[in-house]
Amino acid sequence: xxxxxxxxxxxxxxxxxxxxxxxxxxxxxxxxxxxxxxxxxxxxxxxxxxxxxxxxxxxxxxxxxxxxxxxxxxxxxxxxxxxxxxxxxxxxxxxxxxxxxxxxxxxxxxxxxxxxxxxxxxxxxxxxxxx
Amino acid sequence: xxxxxxxxxxxxxxxxxxxxxxxxxxxxxxxxxxxxxxxxxxxxxxxxxxxxxxxxxxxxxxxxxxxxxxxxxxxxxxxxxxxxxxxxxxxxxxxxxxxxxxxxxxxxxxxxxxxxxxxxxxxxxxxxxx
Numbered sequence: 001x002x003x004x005x006x007x008x009x010x011x012x013x014x015x016x017x018x019x020x021x022x023x024x025x026x027x028x029x030x031x032x033x034x035x036x037x038x039x040x041x042x043x044x045x046x047x048x049x050x051x052x053x054x055x056x057x058x059x060x061x062x063x064x065x066x067x068x069x070x071x072x073x074x075x076x077x078x079x080x081x082x083x084x085x086x087x088x089x090x091x092x093x094x095x096x097x098x099x100x101x102x103x104x105x106x107x108x109x110x111x112x113x114x115x116x117x118x119x120x121x122x123x124x125x126x127x128x129x130x131x
Numbered sequence: 132x133x134x135x136x137x138x139x140x141x142x143x144x145x146x147x148x149x150x151x152x153x154x155x156x157x158x159x160x161x162x163x164x165x166x167x168x169x170x171x172x173x174x175x176x177x178x179x180x181x182x183x184x185x186x187x188x189x190x191x192x193x194x195x196x197x198x199x200x201x202x203x204x205x206x207x208x209x210x211x212x213x214x215x216x217x218x219x220x221x222x223x224x225x226x227x228x229x230x231x232x233x234x235x236x237x238x239x240x241x242x243x244x245x246x247x248x249x250x251x252x253x254x255x256x257x258x259x260x261x
Contacts, residue, residue, distance in 0.1 A: 023169040024176060027162055034155075041148050044165040048144045055145045 014126050017052065019043045019064035019077060020093075029063065032115045033122060046072035046080075053084055061126055063118070066094035066101055075104040089125035091118075134160040135251060136179045140170045140186040140198065146237060150185075153240040154247075167193035167201075174206050181209055182254075183247055187236070188215035210250050214238065 016038045020026035023044070030040040041057060043049040045068050053059060062081050064074035072080070078090040092104065095111035102108045107121045137159045141147035151161045162179060164170040167190070174181060184202065186195030195213045202209055214234035234243060 023172050042163045052144045
C-alpha cells in the first residue's frame, strides 16, 4: 500500500500535531496516522504543544482534544496555533463540546470517534489546504 | 517478525519526539509517554508488546527509579534503560535496570540506539540459552 502522505513521491511528509491527554487514545490515533504515512508529534497537553512550536517545530495540521488539564483547552490552543502558523487546519475532538467551540475547528469529531474517520478527516483537510 | 518496541518516558516533548523519530527510522516501533503514570498505563494495558523502556531518572514527580521498581514487580521481562545526570545513583540503578544511568541528556541518539541493540542482543542470547 502506498501511504497517503507519499503518493506524490517528492512531497514532504505532512506533520500532524496530536494533542491528547489520554495516552491510550493518543497512541492509537498517532499509530493510525503514522501508518497512513504522516509524521506525528505527540503532545499530552496544550503547554507541550506550545513548547514544540516555540522550539521551532513545524506543524501542518493540529489534531487536538478539546477538554484537557491545564490552563488551555483545545479551542484556545487552536487560536494560538493559528496566530503562530496561519492557515494550519484544526481538528478538534470531544464528547462534550458547545457550538462555539465546535465552530473554532475546521472539522469536529465526537468522542468516541472512529479512527478511520479521523484519518480521513486529516487527509481531506490537508488536501484542501494544499488547494 | 514484528518490530521491536521501545517505550520512551520523557517529559520534554522536543527531546522525546527527536529521539522517537530517530528510533523509528532505525526500524523500531516507538511508544511515547510523558511520565511514569502514562508509561504504567501503556505497560499494564498491553497496548503493545514492549521490549525496552527508556526512562529519565531526573523526571519530576515519579521518576525513572520509581517506574523501574514498579516494573520489576509488574512486568519483569521488560528491559529498562535509565538515563539522566545523577551519576551518584549508579549503584541504585544497577539494582533496578540493565543499563544506566550512563546516558546523559540531551541524548546522543546513536548511543541510545547502541544501548538498545546491546540490551536486546543480550536478552535474545539469554532466551536462546533457556
